[in-house]
Amino acid sequence: MKRTTIDFWVGLFALMGAAALLFLALKVSNQGALPASSTYTLTANFENIGGLKVRAPVKSAGVVVGRVTAIELDTERYMARVTMALDEQYRFSRDSSAEILTSGLLGEQYVGIASGADDKTLGSGDSFKITSSAIVLEQIISRFLFSKAAGDDNTTMEK
Numbered sequence: 001m002k003r004t005t006i007d008f009w010v011g012l013f014a015l016m017g018a019a020a021l022l023f024l025a026l027k028v029s030n031q032g033a034l035p036a037s038s039t040y041t042l043t044a045n046f047e048n049i050g051g052l053k054v055r056a057p058v059k060s061a062g063v064v065v066g067r068v069t070a071i072e073l074d075t076e077r078y079m080a081r082v083t084m085a086l087d088e089q090y091r092f093s094r095d096s097s098a099e100i101l102t103s104g105l106l107g108e109q110y111v112g113i114a115s116g117a118d119d120k121t122l123g124s125g126d127s128f129k130i131t132s133s134a135i136v137l138e139q140i141i142s143r144f145l146f147s148k149a150a151g152d153d154n155t156t157m158e159k
Helices: 002-030 137-154
Strands: 041-047 057-060 061-076 077-087 097-102 109-114 130-132
Touching: 041 061, 041 130
Parallel strands: 057 109, 097 130
Antiparallel strands: 041 077, 057 061, 061 077, 097 109
C-alpha cells in the first residue's frame, strides 16, 4: 500500500511538471494573437528581411502593437513585401518608418515602427514609404574582413 501511494504522488508531480512546461512553451512561442476584428492592415517593402518570420511581433517604442501576417516577394520590384496586422488603438502618421530590428545580438527579428510627425494617419491597406532593411551579421563580418584584407595589401612598410 505504501508503494502505490508513492507512485501516485510521483505521477501527479510529473503530470504537473509536464503541464507547467506546456504552459511556458505556449507563452514563449508568440501564441497570443490579436483579434481579427480589432486590427487594420499595413504593408512595407524591404530589400532584405533577414530572418523575419510570419507571426513576428511589430513593436513601437518597445510595445507590441501588432504581428506580421504575411511575407511575399514583389516580382515587379524584387523586394520583400511584409504585411502586418496592427491593433486598432495604435495609429501611426503617414511619415512613420518601419525597420527590421533584432532583439539582442542574435535574437528574434521583429518590425520596429518609428512614428512621424504628420497629422494624417495611415489607414488599412496603406504602406510605409520609409523602410530600413535587416542588418545581416554575416554581411557585416564579411565586409569588415574584406576591408581589412584590402587595407593590408595597400599599406607599405616604412623604416
